[in-house]
Amino acid sequence: MPDTDIELGQSSSMSKPEHQYAESCEPEFFYRDANTTKGMTDHPPSSPSSWVHVLPEEKDDPPKDSSKDESSTKSVIPPRAQKPQSRPSTDDMDPKHLKAEHRNLRKEYEDTRNELRSAWRENREQSLELRDLKKQNAHLKESIRTSSDPKSYKDQIMSERRKFYEHVDMLDDHIAHLKHQLEKTKLHMDQLTFQTREANEEKAAYETKLQNLQKQNARLNEDLTECRDDILRLQPPSQIPDSKIAEEYSSLYQQIASWVDDEAEDTQSMEARLADLATDKETPELLKAYLDRDLIRLTKKYSDAEPLVLRYIIQLHLHRIILADDIYLFGLDEHNITMLRSIEHAMEALEPKRGQNIHPSIIPISTDMFTDTLTIQRWRSETLQALSKIDGFQSEQQGQATIVSKDLWAALTYLLPELATDGESGWKRLHETVTTPAVQLATNMRFSTSCYRIIAHLPRNSSSSSGHGNNNNNNVIYHPDIQRFTILDVATQKVLRQDSVLKVAEDGRIGEHVMVLQPLLLRMQRDSHGGIALCKPTVAVKLDEPMAKKAKGVRALGALSSWFGGEQEPARS
Numbered sequence: 001m002p003d004t005d006i007e008l009g010q011s012s013s014m015s016k017p018e019h020q021y022a023e024s025c026e027p028e029f030f031y032r033d034a035n036t037t038k039g040m041t042d043h044p045p046s047s048p049s050s051w052v053h054v055l056p057e058e059k060d061d062p063p064k065d066s067s068k069d070e071s072s073t074k075s076v077i078p079p080r081a082q083k084p085q086s087r088p089s090t091d092d093m094d095p096k097h098l099k100a101e102h103r104n105l106r107k108e109y110e111d112t113r114n115e116l117r118s119a120w121r122e123n124r125e126q127s128l129e130l131r132d133l134k135k136q137n138a139h140l141k142e143s144i145r146t147s148s149d150p151k152s153y154k155d156q157i158m159s160e161r162r163k164f165y166e167h168v169d170m171l172d173d174h175i176a177h178l179k180h181q182l183e184k185t186k187l188h189m190d191q192l193t194f195q196t197r198e199a200n201e202e203k204a205a206y207e208t209k210l211q212n213l214q215k216q217n218a219r220l221n222e223d224l225t226e227c228r229d230d231i232l233r234l235q236p237p238s239q240i241p242d243s244k245i246a247e248e249y250s251s252l253y254q255q256i257a258s259w260v261d262d263e264a265e266d267t268q269s270m271e272a273r274l275a276d277l278a279t280d281k282e283t284p285e286l287l288k289a290y291l292d293r294d295l296i297r298l299t300k301k302y303s304d305a306e307p308l309v310l311r312y313i314i315q316l317h318l319h320r321i322i323l324a325d326d327i328y329l330f331g332l333d334e335h336n337i338t339m340l341r342s343i344e345h346a347m348e349a350l351e352p353k354r355g356q357n358i359h360p361s362i363i364p365i366s367t368d369m370f371t372d373t374l375t376i377q378r379w380r381s382e383t384l385q386a387l388s389k390i391d392g393f394q395s396e397q398q399g400q401a402t403i404v405s406k407d408l409w410a411a412l413t414y415l416l417p418e419l420a421t422d423g424e425s426g427w428k429r430l431h432e433t434v435t436t437p438a439v440q441l442a443t444n445m446r447f448s449t450s451c452y453r454i455i456a457h458l459p460r461n462s463s464s465s466s467g468h469g470n471n472n473n474n475n476v477i478y479h480p481d482i483q484r485f486t487i488l489d490v491a492t493q494k495v496l497r498q499d500s501v502l503k504v505a506e507d508g509r510i511g512e513h514v515m516v517l518q519p520l521l522l523r524m525q526r527d528s529h530g531g532i533a534l535c536k537p538t539v540a541v542k543l544d545e546p547m548a549k550k551a552k553g554v555r556a557l558g559a560l561s562s563w564f565g566g567e568q569e570p571a572r573s
Contacts, residue, residue, distance in 0.1 A: 240448045246534040248441045253518040259433045260310045267306040286411040312515045318438045329446045331397025377449040405431035455520040478508040486538040503545030511543040
């Protein structure tokens with residue numbers, strides 16, 4: 001070991017001067033202008049053709065240490081570049097020989113420089129190896145010094161033994177804990193096994209009970225099916241509720257108003273068409289049947305009444321062609337209608353009459369449901385519903401609805417020529433928005449066992465005109481009619497309300513009826529004495545006096561001036 005340490009120390013002391021010597025061997029470059037005699041510089045001249053490479057002067061060898069080993073020196077210090085031999089004078093050489101000589105010198109210089117760099121890298125690697133050897137040497141010295149002290153070695157052994165025994169004790173405790181946990185786990189597994197066995201026995205009992213209940217449930221379902229079939233045989237066919245009929249009815253006339261508002265925004269050309277309605281030979285017969293002189297004069301007086309006239313024409317045509325009471329079922333041909341009506345008349349003549357000789361104590365409900373009339377209505381409802389499922393009837397109904405839409409579209413385009421620019425898409429929108437819902441409504445009304453009626457004219461009864469003199473004009477609108485009808489002012493397009501400020505005559509008259517925009521919908525009672533109103537009618541009215549604006553603020557108390565001693569004004573509603 002001492003010999004090794006001494007040898008490494010010698011190598012370490014040799015590294016620094018050898019490294020310095022290796023760096024000193026790095027070649028230097030100098031430039032000299034061949035065209036001038038001035039001194040050399042380390043910056044290149046402006047013309048590359050005049051560059052001349054001058055080797056640096058040879059430096060003296062560094063002093064050698066006599067104590068260094070010759071072999072170690074040879075392994076670390078690279079061989080020095082040999083001093084260039086003297087060359088012949090260049091005065092006698094021509095330029096070609098000079099260039100060749102310059103190339104040879106440049107090549108020798110590059111080779112020498114590469115060798116020097118390679119030697120420097122080797123020296124660097126050997127220096128790193130030497131540093132690692134020094135670190136290993138230091139560790140070995142520390143290990144030798146520690147092992148040479150017996151007391152410290154014994155203490156170290158005792159410390160390691162103590163740690164070992166402590167680790168063994170800890171492992172014994174851990175093993176005892178695991179054994180205790182194992183016993184607890186076994187006990188818990190036995191309990192779970194017992195509980196699982198009991199659960200399986202209960203499950204088997206419940207499955208047996210479930211099978212018995214399923215069999216019993218199947219028998220009950222069979223009995224229930226039989227009872228349901230018996231009940232269905234006794235019950236009347238499914239009835240379409242009045243609420244659905246009323247909802248479809250109101251929706252139809254709302255869609256008519258929406259279509260007129262969307263499609264007929266500009267009605268200026270309608271006035272000229274109405275003026276030539278009586279004389280123009282191209283006027284559609286549909287318009288001649290629905291428009292009279294009073295409506296034409298109305299549009300001249302009130303320019304805003306033209307959309308109302310369009311709504312009136314549409315609803316009147318739909319009622320006449322689709323929704324009329326005398327239409328058995330829209331889309332059904334005359335031959336089938338005649339046959340079905342003949343069957344109904346034959347059913348009325350059957351004997352004995354139903355509903356007779358039934359004591360109320362036996363069937364404690366109205367015997368009207370067993371009469372021939374209700375029986376015929378049920379038969380008609382089921383028969384028409386069955387016909388509606390036939391493909392031929394559906395196609396026939398759609399074809400007739402298309403004809404209605406095209407005829408109505410032709411009449412409307414005559415009044416409003418700008419609608420014709422939409423072409424086929426125009427009448428298709430009318431068909432989808434107006435005609436199709438009307439056909440659906442008429443079909444549902446015929447499917448019901450109830451009887452519905454649509455009153456296209458202004459409904460009038462004795463209560464609306466009682467106490468108002470002997471006026472026999474049915475077009476007069478009185479103030480109490482605001483509760484019975486939905487009244488629309490032709491001049492302002494506003495709906496009259498109970499609190500509207502109106503000029504009321506002594507007999508209660510407020511204006512004159514002009515047209516019905518939405519007819520009254522009634523469900524007729526079975527005793528044929530009147531009906532129940534499902535939808536109020538909407539009528540357009542020409543007021544005797546324009547509707548005034550409501551007073552605001554303190555002015556609203558003018559009607560109560562009698563409180564302060566003044567004369568009370570006539571009440572206005």
